[in-house]
Amino acid sequence: MSATDLTIKPTSEALLKTSGNAGVRPPRNYAQFIRWMLLFGGGILMVMPIVYMLSTSFKFPFEVYNLKLIPEEPTLENYQLVLEDGRFFNWFTNSLVIAVLTTVSNVFFDSMVGYALCKFKFPGRYIVFIAILSTLMIPTEMLVIPWYLMSTKLGWLDTYWGIMFPGMMTAFGVFLMKQFFETVPDDFLEAARIDGLNEFQIWWTVAMPLVKPALAALAIFVFLGNWTAFIWPLIVTNSQELYTLPVGLTTFSVEQQVEWELIMTGAALSTLPTLVVFLIFQRFIIRGVVMAGLKG
Amino acid sequence: MATVSIKNLVKSYGKTEVLHGINLDVADGEFVVLVGPSGCGKSTTLRMIAGLEDITSGEIHIGGELVNHREPKERNIAMVFQNYAIYPHMSVRKNIGFGLRTSKASKAEKAARIDEVAELLSMTDLLDRRPNQLSGGQRQRVAIGRAMVRDPSAFLFDEPLSNLDAQLRTQMRLEIKKLHQRVGNTIIFVTHDQVEAMTMADRIVIMKDGHIQQVGTPYDVFHKPTNKFVAQFIGAPSMNMIEGSLADGIVTLEGGLQIPIDTSSTHRGPVTLGLRPDDLLVSSQDGQFEGQVNVLEPLGSETLVYVSVAGKELIAKASGRTPPVLGSTIKLNAAPENMHLFDSATGEALQ
Incomplete structure (x- = not known):
């Protein structure tokens, strides 16, 4: 909004007169200016780590602790090193397989549970819903020990399944999908019921296409969450072949020194799939997040 | 085509009884309108006929067969809803054909049937459109088309015209009536609008507080109301x-x-x-x-x-x-x- 098209209210006119300077903008614009500065500052804070990540990935080791954004001697050697290191591709594949499978599982099962909780009237459904929601209050750090014991007992340590199982369904996803299915009118489902579809078909062919934005939002959340997951994959895996990307990248630092330039290069490369996912689903996600906010 | 017969139909939600023993016989090919103020139980009655609500007690017969424990799809009825309930993610053709999904007919037969219905509702040139490209009246016609395509023994209409503006409502009213005269299926139509009831029905069922107040032809309910409620409800x-x-x-x-x-x-x-x-x-x-x-x-x-x-x-x-x-x-x-x-x-x- 430009300064000229603001209408000045009587109250702010009085303030203007006291300032005695014709060039002074209406006070409302100071507020606007401060808002912009705050947002700008916030933006910088969020972008800086990414900029440093990119910058460091083009630096030689001697320059890593120099905080200049533009490397004095830019190099692609790090990329070469990381990409030629077979382990990187191994970890990348592990992360991709796990993130994709977990995402598919969440989109399928979370929406199924959310649908059942939203559209089927059965005794105790409120209690079930609250029980599922209450698991959101338990932090991952506390769940890690029981997960670990479970994995040991069932022989899931150091397997894909072991890495994936805690995230195959999430309470957040169930909650999100339940809220979205509230927006699907019952008439749609009843019409399908009269037309002879069974409950699974109704969910799949009628209800699911109507909540696509929510499914896309959920897919992004879950994919990002699993792509960047660190603690659990670190604990459940022993062999380097099963490391996920975030876990694998830390091994660049276990030798004599922390090889930041390699870690940053790996991190920069690992953002690519998330970028792709976001580009595919972005037209849904904003709508999804806004709607989730409204409903929540 | 079929008769619909309701005997002593009762519906309770918990301890609250909302329908207190409804008796109604709808003849084959008859156009019956259930009318009454909101909360009178007319929609509940219709939904019970459709099988979307459980029956607390009483009997519903469609085509002479007891259907109390049958699933909606086994009752051979079709229903048109107030908000049309046509699927926004499907074309008109798919929407109309939706009712045939579970039918065993061949693809060609299904396509022919869809075309036939579209022809009947003069929608042939709209078949490839999406619902959001249609006007309210056209959407309602798609919903009717979807109901017709299976050739059900009875049509149930649940306030199908209340989302339309006044002019369109008058037009659709006429279209539905003409359609009934041409196709001749049994129709049970729910509305709160007494004008709709008067203009379309062969017989009107006036309901209040879960009781039937009067069943009669438009002439009967207007000129010979059985009680004060009917007398005041009908006529404006x-x-x-x-x-x-x-x-x-x-x-x-x-x-x-x-x-x-x-x-x-x-x-x-x-x-x-x-x-x-x-x-x-x-x-x-x-x-x-x-x-x-x-x-x-x-x-x-x-x-x-x-x-x-x-x-x-x-x-x-x-x-x-x-x-x-x-x-x-x-x-x-x-x-x-x-x-x-x-x-x-x-x-x-x-x-």
């Missing part, structure tokens, strides 16, 4: 009701006015005299009632006249061309055979 503006008491064929109204009445009833005591505005004519000479004109509502072909008679406001109809003057005193006349008499205590009509 609604019937004038004046309290009084009956003795020996003469009604003495609250203001002391005495009206001789054409009745064979031996009832004595408090009664309500009902007069339709249409039957209360502005008269230049004689009239049972005399009062001052408070408000005039010109409707074009006629004028509604609000007249205060002995402290009570009555609505009468006058000509649209020569309405009475506002503030003037006029006389109103009603033929004795057009007067309705109700027992004030029970609300039932007296003959």
Whole structure:
């Protein structure tokens, strides 16, 4: 909004007169200016780590602790090193397989549970819903020990399944999908019921296409969450072949020194799939997040 | 095509009984309209026929077969919903064909059937559109098409016209009626609009508070209402009701006015005299009632006249061309055979 098209209210006119300077903008614009500065500052804070990540990935080791954004001697050697290191591709594949499978599982099962909780009237459904929601209050750090014991007992340590199982369904996803299915009118489902579809078909062919934005939002959340997951994959895996990307990248630092330039290069490369996912689903996600906010 | 027969139908939600033993027989090919104020149980009745609500007690027969425990899809009925319930992610063709998904017919047969229905509803050129490219009336036609495509034994309509604007509603009303005359299926239609009920129905079922008040042809419910509720619900503006008491064929109204009445009833005591505005004519000479004109509502072909008679406001109809003057005193006349008499205590009509 430009300064000229603001209408000045009587109250702010009085303030203007006291300032005695014709060039002074209406006070409302100071507020606007401060808002912009705050947002700008916030933006910088969020972008800086990414900029440093990119910058460091083009630096030689001697320059890593120099905080200049533009490397004095830019190099692609790090990329070469990381990409030629077979382990990187191994970890990348592990992360991709796990993130994709977990995402598919969440989109399928979370929406199924959310649908059942939203559209089927059965005794105790409120209690079930609250029980599922209450698991959101338990932090991952506390769940890690029981997960670990479970994995040991069932022989899931150091397997894909072991890495994936805690995230195959999430309470957040169930909650999100339940809220979205509230927006699907019952008439749609009843019409399908009269037309002879069974409950699974109704969910799949009628209800699911109507909540696509929510499914896309959920897919992004879950994919990002699993792509960047660190603690659990670190604990459940022993062999380097099963490391996920975030876990694998830390091994660049276990030798004599922390090889930041390699870690940053790996991190920069690992953002690519998330970028792709976001580009595919972005037209849904904003709508999804806004709607989730409204409903929540 | 089938008969629908309802016997002693009761519906309770927990301890609250919302339908108190409904009995209704719908003949094969009949167009029956359930009408009543909101919360009267008309939609619940329809949904129970469709199988979307459980039956607490009583029986529903479709085509002579008991369907109480059958799934909606096994009842061979089709339903059209208030918000159309056509799927936004499917084309019109897919929407109409949706009802055939579970049918065993071949693809070609299904396509032919869809085309046939589209033809019947003059929608052939809309088949490849999405619902968001259609007007409200077209969407409703798609919903009707989807219902027709399976050739069900009965159509159930749940307030299908209430989302349309007034002009479109009149048009769709006519279309549905024509469709029924052409196809001849049994139709049960729910509405809260008495005009829709009057214009479309072969028979009207008027409901209130989970009870059927009257079942009859539009002529019956308008001219021979069985109680005060029906008399006031059907007809717009609604019937004038004046309290009084009956003795020996003469009604003495609250203001002391005495009206001789054409009745064979031996009832004595408090009664309500009902007069339709249409039957209360502005008269230049004689009239049972005399009062001052408070408000005039010109409707074009006629004028509604609000007249205060002995402290009570009555609505009468006058000509649209020569309405009475506002503030003037006029006389109103009603033929004795057009007067309705109700027992004030029970609300039932007296003959």
